[in-house]
Amino acid sequence: MTYPLFFNKIPTIKLQDDLASFLGAFEDGIIEFSYLDIVKSAGHSCPTVLGAYLMTLKGLEALYENEIPKRGEIITEFKEAQNIGVAGVIGNVMMNITGAATTNGFKGLNGKFDRNHLMKFEQNINEANVRFTRVDTLKSVDVFYDASSVKPHEDMNFLMQKCMQGSATKDEKIEFAKLWQKRVEDISLNIDKVIKVKLL
DSSP states (O other): OOOOOGHHHHHHHEEHHHHHHHTTTTGGGGGEEEEHHHHHHSSSSSHHHHHHHHHHHHHHHHHTTOOOOTTTTTEEEEEEESSSSTTHHHHHHHHHHHHOSSSSSOBBBBBBBBOSSEOOOOOOOOOOOOOEETTTTTEEEEEEETTSSSOOOHHHHHHHHHHHHHHHHHHHHHHHHHHHHHHHHHHHHHHHHEEEEEEO
């Protein structure tokens, strides 16, 4: 499997999942997600998928500080409806990492490990892209993502149009894909510029 090497340079996200521990999936329930893991499940790498990953990374760092985040115990809220814009795409990425689900998640065992109703859409969270809340302490953080300051190569949009129109050559298709991932890489190198976290 060949992929852009910068995927490996993006920080990983480590969590502890009591369900994974209980069922023996991972020792002590320790799970570590990489950006590559998320790209595999999403099927592609783009500024939205990366942004969802980085928002989760930085949001959980602020929410748990020196603790390991508890997977399956993180409420994840969005102001948009699930079918508006890229909210659903972002939600899918965050569901994979946090375990939070709407009504399609694991329903629990004997009243424990229920993952449903932890992900909520159309919530009153002002201008934040997402709000994470700890189930145990109810501490929350709002996370903001804006990659508009990281500009794409000047040829990227032109080549994208040619690809979409079916008029691009093989070399132009390859060049477009490289420029697309170059922008994703540039965003990943400016995490503190594109991600802002506000403690509530």
